Amino acid sequence: MMSDTQTAPPAVTSVDTPRRELPWRAALRWDSGLVIVLIATLIFAGTQSSDFFTQSTMFYIGLNMGEIAIMALPLTLIVMTGEIDLSVASMLGLAGSIMGYLFEHHWNIYLAMLAALVVGAVGGALNGALITRLGLPSIAVTIGTLTLFRGLAEVILGNSTVGGYPLSLTKIGVTPIQGTQLSYSIAIFLGLAVVCAIVLHATPLGRAIFAIGLQSEAAHFAGIRVGRIKFWLYVLSGVVCALAGILFTLKNASARFDAGTGLELNVVAIVLLGGVSIFGGRGSIVGVVLSVIIVGCLQQALTQMHVDPQVQNIVLGGLLLVSVIVPNGGEAIRRIRARTRRRVPA
Amino acid sequence: MTVITAPLVRRMFRAEGLLRARELGIVVAIVVVFVATTINNHAFAEAHSVQQLLTGASLIALLAVGETLVIVTRNVDLSVGSVVGLSAYVVGDVFVKHPGTPAVVGFVLGTLIGAVVGVINGLITTIARVPSLVVTLASLYIVRGIDARIVNGKRIDPVNVPKPFTEVGYKTVLGIPWLAIIVALVVVIVGYAMRTFRSARDLYAIGSNPEAAALAGVPAGRRIVSAFTISGALAGLGGALFLAEFATVDATGGTGYELSVIAAVVVGGVAIFGGSGTVFGAALGALLLNTINQALVASRISSFWNQAVAGALLLAAIAFDRWVGLRVARRMQTAEGAHRDV
Numbered sequence: 001m002m003s004d005t006q007t008a009p010p011a012v013t014s015v016d017t018p019r020r021e022l023p024w025r026a027a028l029r030w031d032s033g034l035v036i037v038l039i040a041t042l043i044f045a046g047t048q049s050s051d052f053f054t055q056s057t058m059f060y061i062g063l064n065m066g067e068i069a070i071m072a073l074p075l076t077l078i079v080m081t082g083e084i085d086l087s088v089a090s091m092l093g094l095a096g097s098i099m100g101y102l103f104e105h106h107w108n109i110y111l112a113m114l115a116a117l118v119v120g121a122v123g124g125a126l127n128g129a130l131i132t133r134l135g136l137p138s139i140a141v142t143i144g145t146l147t148l149f150r151g152l153a154e155v156i157l158g159n160s161t162v163g164g165y166p167l168s169l170t171k172i173g174v175t176p177i178q179g180t181q182l183s184y185s186i187a188i189f190l191g192l193a194v195v196c197a198i199v200l201h202a203t204p205l206g207r208a209i210f211a212i213g214l215q216s217e218a219a220h221f222a223g224i225r226v227g228r229i230k231f232w233l234y235v236l237s238g239v240v241c242a243l244a245g246i247l248f249t250l251k252n253a254s255a256r257f258d259a260g261t262g263l264e265l266n267v268v269a270i271v272l273l274g275g276v277s278i279f280g281g282r283g284s285i286v287g288v289v290l291s292v293i294i295v296g297c298l299q300q301a302l303t304q305m306h307v308d309p310q311v312q313n314i315v316l317g318g319l320l321l322v323s324v325i326v327p328n329g330g331e332a333i334r335r336i337r338a339r340t341r342r343r344v345p346a
Numbered sequence: 347m348t349v350i351t352a353p354l355v356r357r358m359f360r361a362e363g364l365l366r367a368r369e370l371g372i373v374v375a376i377v378v379v380f381v382a383t384t385i386n387n388h389a390f391a392e393a394h395s396v397q398q399l400l401t402g403a404s405l406i407a408l409l410a411v412g413e414t415l416v417i418v419t420r421n422v423d424l425s426v427g428s429v430v431g432l433s434a435y436v437v438g439d440v441f442v443k444h445p446g447t448p449a450v451v452g453f454v455l456g457t458l459i460g461a462v463v464g465v466i467n468g469l470i471t472t473i474a475r476v477p478s479l480v481v482t483l484a485s486l487y488i489v490r491g492i493d494a495r496i497v498n499g500k501r502i503d504p505v506n507v508p509k510p511f512t513e514v515g516y517k518t519v520l521g522i523p524w525l526a527i528i529v530a531l532v533v534v535i536v537g538y539a540m541r542t543f544r545s546a547r548d549l550y551a552i553g554s555n556p557e558a559a560a561l562a563g564v565p566a567g568r569r570i571v572s573a574f575t576i577s578g579a580l581a582g583l584g585g586a587l588f589l590a591e592f593a594t595v596d597a598t599g600g601t602g603y604e605l606s607v608i609a610a611v612v613v614g615g616v617a618i619f620g621g622s623g624t625v626f627g628a629a630l631g632a633l634l635l636n637t638i639n640q641a642l643v644a645s646r647i648s649s650f651w652n653q654a655v656a657g658a659l660l661l662a663a664i665a666f667d668r669w670v671g672l673r674v675a676r677r678m679q680t681a682e683g684a685h686r687d688v
Contacts, residue, residue, distance in 0.1 A: 136664050137618045140660075145657060147609065150657075151652065154654065268483065272480055278479055308498075314491030320484040321481065324481065332473055
């Protein structure tokens with residue numbers, strides 16, 4: 001109980017609270033904005049790069065974005081409750097390392113994968129327990145587990161690289177699903193996205209997640225098991241990130257402890273660009289899916305234009321900035337006007 | 347009058363004492379790690395090794411000072427790592443293009459670059475009233491992108507960095523590295539300001555209760571912009587020191603520093619949701635993390651354990667803080683209750 005009040009959304013810095021709309025209406029407007037951005041991106045990509053509208057482009061976008069996109073789904077649910085999970089990319093690396101280590105020690109590959117998923121669940125449970133049982137701030141806890149998980153991966157694999165997986169599995173990094181242009185990872189993402197969308201937007205659990213994000217305490221008094229839901233969301237995040245780690249390892253046909261280092265911020269950026277409020281209570285899965293597609297298309301187009309991947313960061317950062325400023329821009333201008341008006345007569 | 351104020355004063359002293367105890371705790375932890383490692387491996391206490399210990403912690407400690415100011419106001423600055431990279435390269439680039447530039451210019455320029463990024467971060471956060479986590483995540487990417495654009499695949503060659511500049515990175519005074527002296531100076535100055543100046547106390551007020559601070563007439567927006575500016579400026583100075591220390595930098599300089607800095611700040615006892623913590627604690631947190639890293643190396647424990655231990659320690663520090671916090675809260679509650687009864 002104590003934990004609920006302590007982990008409440010941290011920084012509602014505004015003194016005058018803005019008008020609150022129904023959550024789904026705000027999301028709808030955001031999503032339509034994203035669709036416009038997506039169309040603009042496609043036009044930009046099509047005019048700037050003659051190779052963009054070819055079959056293989058779609059496959060490569062899927063291949064590049066798959067794991068990040070998968071990790072973005074549970075993170076969306078967590079951010080919706082007003083918390084955050086920065087340990088996602090480290091869990092990806094840890095799961096891949098466990099799988100590689102066990103495979104190297106003559107485990108059956110499927111058993112090794114299962115073990116990786118179990119480790120994901122345990123790691124997620126550690127996050128969840130520290131946050132909901134001890135009431136610690138999730139940003140601090142998951143920076144801690146970010147370091148811990150990556151460190152454990154390093155302890156397990158050291159500098160070695162483990163390869164030699166069955167060809168039938170590693171082909172997911174080379175070929176799309178037969179008869180389509182979808183990479184396996186993006187297909188899994190789409191499947192998971194449908195499940196998440198249904199859970200979030202059409203079940204009592206989904207409503208509970210919105211409620212926790214809007215007012216954790218009120219949700220608690222309305223009979224929602226705030227702590228338990230958060231705990232299981234972290235377990236889910238651990239398992240799903242472990243799955244991403246397995247896919248990442250198979251895609252590259254090798255396991256390394258530093259796989260996916262630094263991806264956590266990309267995942268957070270995608271979730272935020274998808275219109276999920278960092279304070280919780282607002283967002284939609286559709287928005288996150290659109291955000292994945294936009295970022296994927298942009299990166300692919302810029303890469304085809306031979307823009308350095310590091311320089312591409314300007315575009316990602318710019319989009320992120322615009323995405324938070326534009327919805328708040330009207331408010332800000334009104335506030336500044338009100339202030340200047342107040343000053344003149346006084 | 348005295349009857350009412352006496353317990354109040356005593357309570358304040360006790361809270362202050364606990365705060366000190368927090369920093370004392372980190373110092374004790376550093377000493378314990380240091381002594382234990384030295385018993386194991388005498389070379390750990392040699393001057394050269396201790397110098398390395400201080401130098402290695404300096405950069406993160408410097409960034410942690412600025413980050414503390416921002417976190418105390420319930421905000422966060424994720425852009426520091428990118429600012430280090432940008433400032434380091436631009437300063438190096440100036441040395442390449444204008445040989446003979448005095449070393450001081452390099453430090454001033456680096457600080458200014460960082461301050462500009464900080465002002466922008468602060469203004470966007472306060473004017474548009476958007477969460478600083480998002481704003482500084484965006485500027486992390488944008489600044490890194492601009493850096494990569496300027497670097498354009500090159501790197502600064504150590505030959506081009508003037509000697510007086512790099513000497514700051516490795517020379518010592520009375521056995522103490524220049525880097526550590528500069529950072530210690532910054533820590534003392536900012537630490538003193540944070541205890542003494544009204545404007546600095548405002549940062550704590552904003553962080554503990556934004557609404558109350560606004561009602562009490564604290565110019566929150568201006569203060570938050572200042573906090574971001576100082577954080578940016580120190581990160582920019584850190585970039586110049588990065589170049590002085592390593593004498594070379596490419597497009598990846600400072601990558602990932604932001605999380606190490608926040609880790610140091612949290613270990614140092616600064617509450618992540620604002621309102622409490624000192625820059626002394628944050629700097630000591632950086633020193634503790636680096637001491638543990640070096641201790642693992644000196645104990646010939648595989649360096650592969652570094653991160654795992656650092657992560658576990660971080661979690662322990664947060665949990666410990668929470669435990670202390672709960673105890674203080676309980677004690678204050680009982681004290682208040684007793685007071686009411688009287």
